[in-house]
Amino acid sequence: MIPELKKNTEQKMQKTLESLKTDFGKVRTGRAHTGILDHIQVDYYGSLVPLSQVANVTLIDARAIGVQPWEKKMLSVVEKAIRDSDLGLNPSAMGDIVRVPMPPLTEERRKELIKVVRGEAENARVAVRNLRRDANNALKDAVKNKEISEDDERRAQDDVQKLTDRYIAEVDKQLAQKEQDLMAV
Template sequence: MIQETLREAEERMKKAVEATQHEFSLIRTGRANPAILEHVRVDAYGTTLPLNQVASISVPEPRQLLITPFDRNILPQIEKGILKSDVGITPTNDGSALRLNIPPLNEERRKELIKQVHQKAEQGRASIRTVRHEAIKKLQTAKKASEISENEEKRAEEQVQKLVDKYTAEIDHLMKVKEAELMEV
């Protein structure tokens, strides 16, 4: 019972770290990264589709994304989708593809993005704390039901705390890496 609770808690903590890492990848740095277009939706063929299902996205230069539609007829819809999204970059249409030139970040924008990184990191840490809380509650319930002894409960709680420390440190490390990436000129 204890091992199952610990395994489940660790699994959920890993997922919290992965989710935080994914959120960090969506924050735009001065470099071109196709992940910034992940939330772009395109109205095409009578439905709304993710951009990656109607076009290929490549990085021809460090500060440029090239969006090539699979069907040229939907180029205007892709352009509208990008303009409606929160990417904050106006695409250049050359008739067969769209180019997104990523401007260098100014100091003010860098500070805003670092604040976002800190918020996302705190959300990740909060998720980990929630998992800890739930795991400890399960252990206390098991102790009350006399399924485990008080000593077993204490040892298991210490193991849960070690997992929390490990995965929180991982999120902190990812946050520092992303901050360094944002401060690069």
């Protein structure tokens, strides 16, 4: 019962960490990366599909992304989808490729983005702590139902706390890395 509980808690904490990485990937730094366009939907013959299903997305250089649609007539549709997205990007068609330059971030915008990523990190910390609370409540219930001893409960709570500390440290590490990326000019 205890090993299963620890395993489930760790898996959930890992998912929280992966979710944080995804959220951080959506926050744009001054540098180009293809993940920034992942959530863009394109109108493909009447149905909305992810951009990656109608085009090749590559890095041209550190400040520009290239999007090459597989069908020539999708060029203007892809360009419009990127322009209409909430990213504030201004793509331009060049031949059979859509070039998406990354505008440099202002100091004020960088500070706003740091506040955003700190909020995301805090949400991840809260999620990890909530998982710890759920695990500890499950252990208390198991003691109440006489499924495990109090000594086992205490040891398991210590293990869950160590797990929590490890994942919160990982969240802080990712936050520091993202802040460093945002402040790099």
